[in-house]
Amino acid sequence: MCEPASGPGITRLGYSALERKAHEIFQSYMAGLGLEVSTDAAGNSIAELPGQDPSLPAIGTGSHLDSVPNGGAFDGIAGVVAAMEVARTLSTASQPPRHPIRFVAFAAEEGARFGQACTGSRIISGLTKARDLPALLDQDGISVAQAMAALGIDPLAVEKAQWNPDDWAGFIELHIEQGSVLTDAGMPIGVVDLISGSTRIKIEIKGRASHTGGTPMHLRADALAAASEIVLAAESLANDPGHHGTRITVGKMDVFPGSITTIPGECQLHIDVRDTDPARQRVSTSELISRAYDIASSRKTEINVEILADASPVILPIAIRNAITTSAASQGIEYRVMPSGASHDTQMINHVCPSGMIFVPSQNHGVSHSPDELTTYSDLAVGIDLLTVSLRELDSSLNTQNSH
Numbered sequence: 001m002c003e004p005a006s007g008p009g010i011t012r013l014g015y016s017a018l019e020r021k022a023h024e025i026f027q028s029y030m031a032g033l034g035l036e037v038s039t040d041a042a043g044n045s046i047a048e049l050p051g052q053d054p055s056l057p058a059i060g061t062g063s064h065l066d067s068v069p070n071g072g073a074f075d076g077i078a079g080v081v082a083a084m085e086v087a088r089t090l091s092t093a094s095q096p097p098r099h100p101i102r103f104v105a106f107a108a109e110e111g112a113r114f115g116q117a118c119t120g121s122r123i124i125s126g127l128t129k130a131r132d133l134p135a136l137l138d139q140d141g142i143s144v145a146q147a148m149a150a151l152g153i154d155p156l157a158v159e160k161a162q163w164n165p166d167d168w169a170g171f172i173e174l175h176i177e178q179g180s181v182l183t184d185a186g187m188p189i190g191v192v193d194l195i196s197g198s199t200r201i202k203i204e205i206k207g208r209a210s211h212t213g214g215t216p217m218h219l220r221a222d223a224l225a226a227a228s229e230i231v232l233a234a235e236s237l238a239n240d241p242g243h244h245g246t247r248i249t250v251g252k253m254d255v256f257p258g259s260i261t262t263i264p265g266e267c268q269l270h271i272d273v274r275d276t277d278p279a280r281q282r283v284s285t286s287e288l289i290s291r292a293y294d295i296a297s298s299r300k301t302e303i304n305v306e307i308l309a310d311a312s313p314v315i316l317p318i319a320i321r322n323a324i325t326t327s328a329a330s331q332g333i334e335y336r337v338m339p340s341g342a343s344h345d346t347q348m349i350n351h352v353c354p355s356g357m358i359f360v361p362s363q364n365h366g367v368s369h370s371p372d373e374l375t376t377y378s379d380l381a382v383g384i385d386l387l388t389v390s391l392r393e394l395d396s397s398l399n400t401q402n403s404h
């Protein structure tokens with residue numbers, strides 16, 4: 001998984017050499033603008049444009065530079081490029097901002113490699129600690145701690161990256177929508193009010209591996225057959241009107257021993273439960289787990305359920321949302337206030353300071369985490385203009401030393 005891209009699309013995984021290379025490009029561009037650039041103890045990159053009043057807390061913007069395997073060219077990087085463009089505009093403006101402005105490229109936002117999403121921003125927010133890192137493993141058994149160490153990041157020192165709420169006034173992330181709400185509505189901008197929660201579970205099903213020819217059908221304990229029923233149960237649960245709004249996906253299934261002449265003795269499922277309602281998110285998850293136990297026992301298999309991650313939905317604060325919508329109105333830019341089905345670094349950063357998000361449209365029916373992911377440069381330009389004006393709006397409207 002740590003090797004450079006193979007197959008179509010972009011493969012730039014969290015805490016890989018390629019991700020570090022992208023951070024270097026970000027840092028050298030920002031240093032070229034005269035900003036003060038640093039890598040924090042968790043591998044996040046931060047570039048600071050000084051404000052007129054150094055005693056004021058900072059306003060931030062940015063996104064992530066890692067991708068899923070065989071992903072698209074816009075998820076995350078659009079928001080980092082937006083930050084670079086805003087930095088270029090603000091650093092050459094005749095009137096410097098009052099607050100320091102910090103431009104951030106977060107490390108390891110995607111959960112694809114280690115199971116946990118937003119690792120860089122979770123460390124910043126104090127939600128992930130050094131002691132958590134050895135247990136987060138990729139498919140080759142390499143932990144976040146080991147991957148960090150291989151890149152020269154000390155996994156025991158990551159908590160030094162934690163942000164102090166007194167030092168931050170607000171944060172806005174620009175991101176591609178990763179859905180088709182905006183293109184379907186012909187709307188150039190989404191302003192996010194709510195980010196879905198996500199519960200990730202791993203289910204291991206243990207049956208009995210034996211010969212496909214020698215074992216009669218009625219004596220089998222087929223782990224894959226049980227797993228398949230669980231996959232369909234997950235889908236029907238999410239389709240049940242009683243769980244309307246829940247999205248459940250089994251995105252990964254591993255079968256052992258994986259031989260055409262052996263009845264599968266073991267199967268592992270990775271399941272992602274998303275919801276905008278925290279109570280329904282947990283109810284749907286526990287109902288899915290109880291159905292999985294029933295299916296496993298009816299098929300004479302054993303199961304083990306592990307909760308890999310459990311993040312609640314986040315309602316983003318109205319003050320930042322208002323700064324964005326006011327700015328959009330002042331620029332004559334149409335927008336739609338909408339929830340985000342995907343999780344984002346902003347969800348974590350909102351634990352430190354009031355945060356908001358600007359969505360730009362995703363073409364090709366909103367496809368994302370795929371090489372077909374596409375946002376047009378003209379749509380991105382509208383988003384970057386709005387981000388610039390919104391940050392200026394925050395810079396002039398935030399009066400207190402610490403607005404948290």
Ligand SMILES: [Zn+2]
Pocket residue numbers: 064075076109175
């Ligand atoms: Zn992203």
